[in-house]
Amino acid sequence: MKALVFHGPGRKSWDDVPDPKILQPTDVIVKMDATTICGTDLHILKGDVPAVEPGRILGHEGVGTITEIGSAVTTLDVGDQVILSCISACGKCGFCKHGVHSHCLGTEGASGIGWIFGHLIDGTQAEFVRVPYAETSVYKLPTGVTAEQGVVLSDILPTGHEIGVRYGHVKPGDVVAVVGAGPVGLATIATSGLYGPSRVIAIDVDANRVEQAKAFGATDGVVSSDSDWKEQVIAMTDGLGVDVAIEAVGIGQTFQMCLDIVRPAGNVANVGVHGAPVQFPLQDLWISNINVSMGLVNTDTLGVLLALVAQGRIDPDIFVSHRFALGDIIEAYDVFGRAAETKALKVVLQA
Numbered sequence: 001m002k003a004l005v006f007h008g009p010g011r012k013s014w015d016d017v018p019d020p021k022i023l024q025p026t027d028v029i030v031k032m033d034a035t036t037i038c039g040t041d042l043h044i045l046k047g048d049v050p051a052v053e054p055g056r057i058l059g060h061e062g063v064g065t066i067t068e069i070g071s072a073v074t075t076l077d078v079g080d081q082v083i084l085s086c087i088s089a090c091g092k093c094g095f096c097k098h099g100v101h102s103h104c105l106g107t108e109g110a111s112g113i114g115w116i117f118g119h120l121i122d123g124t125q126a127e128f129v130r131v132p133y134a135e136t137s138v139y140k141l142p143t144g145v146t147a148e149q150g151v152v153l154s155d156i157l158p159t160g161h162e163i164g165v166r167y168g169h170v171k172p173g174d175v176v177a178v179v180g181a182g183p184v185g186l187a188t189i190a191t192s193g194l195y196g197p198s199r200v201i202a203i204d205v206d207a208n209r210v211e212q213a214k215a216f217g218a219t220d221g222v223v224s225s226d227s228d229w230k231e232q233v234i235a236m237t238d239g240l241g242v243d244v245a246i247e248a249v250g251i252g253q254t255f256q257m258c259l260d261i262v263r264p265a266g267n268v269a270n271v272g273v274h275g276a277p278v279q280f281p282l283q284d285l286w287i288s289n290i291n292v293s294m295g296l297v298n299t300d301t302l303g304v305l306l307a308l309v310a311q312g313r314i315d316p317d318i319f320v321s322h323r324f325a326l327g328d329i330i331e332a333y334d335v336f337g338r339a340a341e342t343k344a345l346k347v348v349l350q351a
């Protein structure tokens, strides 16, 4: 089969590789119908994720059709079309039983980390994929939901919802600010609407992205290169500060922006993937009564979000900016890697 193989920092190619085989009785093999590229894949290619070894097939999102099932699999069948969660969960360990699938203790990949596709085992940017712990890690695609829509549910919608909105404790009437209007920030904006905030403020350096965020449910936008960006935000909160500030970039400067605009006793939810140390001014904040949260998605709300997509309450189509054939993935990486220029959000690759 063909797959996108990582060959060390800065190097990738669309290679001929052996077809995956069932290794455990709980595995299934899927033929990929649709997959995508994540910002995390770009981090891997920069060399920011050293656990990814050369020779690894990248990708942790996608929808595929089951072609083979392991001997212990009873609730899935050949021909089922399924969404692959970016988190592989054994369903049996202590953390899985507490809903913390992101830290699954199963031995697949490495014990204690649930994100293994395209990281510690071969991933989804391939014609075929071996899916471990299949019964507790995939979701059948209901009629009426397309493979392309399913791709948006593998990672970004659950990440925005769980790590941004839920960890941020968004409540009816809240003023929510989302710093960073890339795909995950937009997923946070789109799912915050489920909880009835009075305002959702999109904040980004890119004025185009701020404007675009309104289609995802932002009520207001602030361009963070404006010298008075902070005053603009505070003016939208009766001078109190926002109830929930969500960081969806992954650098110290944007985390500090969240601390600058949150009100006393508010919530700061960090969603961004940080690659460098960040100052945390506890000497100023100890008195602020704020709550700061962070984490890796569990995808335990993937099923709920899928139901909302099926009912038309969340529109995943607006996240897809570009479409390619799977074999054109190198070109897709180029377009996604130049997102500021190409205005790429999610690039979907269809087999």
Ligand SMILES: [Zn+2]
Pocket (backbone or CB within 6 Å): 038, 039, 040, 060, 061, 086, 155, 156
């Ligand atoms: Zn991802």
Ligand SMILES: [Zn+2]
Pocket (backbone or CB within 6 Å): 089, 090, 091, 092, 093, 094, 095, 096, 097, 103, 104, 105, 106
């Ligand atoms: Zn587990």
